[in-house]
Amino acid sequence: MEHTPLACSHHDHGHCINDALESARQLCLSRGVRLTDLRLQVLELIWQNHKPLGAYTLMEMLAKANTRRVAPPTVYRALDFLLEQGLIHRINVLNAFIGCPSPGTKHQSHFLICRHCGIAVELDQPQLGEQILAVAQDAGFTVEAQALEVSGLCANCAPRAAEPNRHG
Amino acid sequence: MEHTPLACSHHDHGHCINDALESARQLCLSRGVRLTDLRLQVLELIWQNHKPLGAYTLMEMLAKANTRRVAPPTVYRALDFLLEQGLIHRINVLNAFIGCPSPGTKHQSHFLICRHCGIAVELDQPQLGEQILAVAQDAGFTVEAQALEVSGLCANCAPRAAEPNRHG
DNA sequence: GCGCAAAGGTTATATAGTAACATAGCGCAC
DNA sequence: GTGCGCTATGTTACTATATAACCTTTGCGC
Numbered sequence: 001m002e003h004t005p006l007a008c009s010h011h012d013h014g015h016c017i018n019d020a021l022e023s024a025r026q027l028c029l030s031r032g033v034r035l036t037d038l039r040l041q042v043l044e045l046i047w048q049n050h051k052p053l054g055a056y057t058l059m060e061m062l063a064k065a066n067t068r069r070v071a072p073p074t075v076y077r078a079l080d081f082l083l084e085q086g087l088i089h090r091i092n093v094l095n096a097f098i099g100c101p102s103p104g105t106k107h108q109s110h111f112l113i114c115r116h117c118g119i120a121v122e123l124d125q126p127q128l129g130e131q132i133l134a135v136a137q138d139a140g141f142t143v144e145a146q147a148l149e150v151s152g153l154c155a156n157c158a159p160r161a162a163e164p165n166r167h168g
Numbered sequence: 169m170e171h172t173p174l175a176c177s178h179h180d181h182g183h184c185i186n187d188a189l190e191s192a193r194q195l196c197l198s199r200g201v202r203l204t205d206l207r208l209q210v211l212e213l214i215w216q217n218h219k220p221l222g223a224y225t226l227m228e229m230l231a232k233a234n235t236r237r238v239a240p241p242t243v244y245r246a247l248d249f250l251l252e253q254g255l256i257h258r259i260n261v262l263n264a265f266i267g268c269p270s271p272g273t274k275h276q277s278h279f280l281i282c283r284h285c286g287i288a289v290e291l292d293q294p295q296l297g298e299q300i301l302a303v304a305q306d307a308g309f310t311v312e313a314q315a316l317e318v319s320g321l322c323a324n325c326a327p328r329a330a331e332p333n334r335h336g
Numbered sequence: 337g338c339g340c341a342a343a344g345g346t347t348a349t350a351t352a353g354t355a356a357c358a359t360a361g362c363g364c365a366c
Numbered sequence: 367g368t369g370c371g372c373t374a375t376g377t378t379a380c381t382a383t384a385t386a387a388c389c390t391t392t393g394c395g396c
Binding site: 202224241244263 | 384393
Binding site: 202204206207239241242245246249263 | 344346347
């Protein structure tokens with residue numbers, strides 16, 4: 001299985017993937033839920049890089065990895081499972097999905113999304129979540145989910161990126 | 169034109185609408201852009217209540233208000249214009265659009281979205297935007313847009329709303 | 337009036353997501 | 367081991383959301 005390198009910075013991404021898959025296995029085991037082959041494969045594909053993947057892209061990748069050709073419901077069911085278990089997040093602004101680097105700990109879905117390289121980085125800032133929670137509670141609102149999606153240019157792309165948004 | 173009342177609290181919504189439309193007219197005038205009949209009508213429909221409206225719902229409303237029957241591109245172009253001018257916001261998690269109560273002032277798209285009554289309330293908390301900006305900048309990120317979508321139950325719905333999400 | 341640019345109309349199609357029902361795998365009582 | 371029941375996956379068809387491409391109309395300066 002080919003490792004698409006992280007486009008905008010250099011790190012040991014194999015490590016990312018392995019960690020993620022291992023955590024996923026542990027979590028599912030401890031929760032008594034089944035991380036089936038399909039679900040694992042989808043999670044693995046999502047972790048190939050740090051770019052959110054659309055459900056249909058994922059379908060193509062599954063077809064190319066050829067092991068199977070799946071229809072939309074199959075992919076969506078796997079994604080639903082992974083979402084429920086907190087192993088992935090949905091990026092609404094992109095209609096796409098990305099792996100969660102710390103699925104065990106309760107946290108919000110806060111992302112920086114580069115429009116140039118397409119990478120989405122999850123923020124780990126509990127106090128930001130607290131702040132948002134506080135503002136909502138002040139308004140008498142009962143929070144069930146937070147989705148913060150900040151769009152712009154990442155540190156690597158900002159210098160060389162001009163105007164248009166092209167994901168490469 | 170019928171005024172759908174705000175479901176979860178009582179206020180003079182006619183006032184909301186009139187203010188919004190008047191600001192829109194002023195803004196477009198001062199910017200030298202054209203707030204055409206169609207665009208105005210779409211904006212007016214969006215302001216009928218405080219629930220985000222989908223593009224296709226909007227199409228039906230236009231058809232019923234009968235003045236015209238429009239195809240998707242027509243609606244989307246009007247929506248694009250209104251988005252560009254900052255007169256409406258897009259709620260990604262709902263694939264829907266809602267009026268902006270203060271289109272003149274630069275601000276972010278921060279919403280509390282009630283899953284029970286469907287109402288979305290825009291937060292006006294500049295310091296929250298600043299905080300998010302600061303976090304992003306610390307990560308070397310150049311922010312172009314913020315989208316904060318907090319889902320849950322509003323003050324009016326929380327007491328009587330049990331588990332499921334039904335929009336009424 | 338003429339010509340340009342912007343707005344809107346029309347057709348077709350791309351992309352994203354779901355409903356409903358059939359089949360397969362797996363654990364367990366017996 | 368057989369049969370039952372539950373969960374996961376396969377399959378077909380469809381709904382919902384959004385855009386491409388091209389054409390016609392309108393507003394407006396000259």
